[in-house]
Amino acid sequence: MRGWSRKELLEKLFARFDQLREENQLALPLKRVWMVAQQDD
Numbered sequence: 001m002r003g004w005s006r007k008e009l010l011e012k013l014f015a016r017f018d019q020l021r022e023e024n025q026l027a028l029p030l031k032r033v034w035m036v037a038q039q040d041d
Contacts, residue, residue, distance in 0.1 A: 004012065017025065 013028075015030075017030070
């Protein structure tokens with residue numbers, strides 16, 4: 001059995017966050033933010 005690293009856990013959580021029940025979303029201290037992406041040259 002293999003566990004997830006902290007990075008893997010957060011990636012999985014962020015990928016499915018919108019699918020969690022509202023009470024589970026509210027229990028997690030996360031806030032959605034928008035940022036300007038840096039352009040690659």
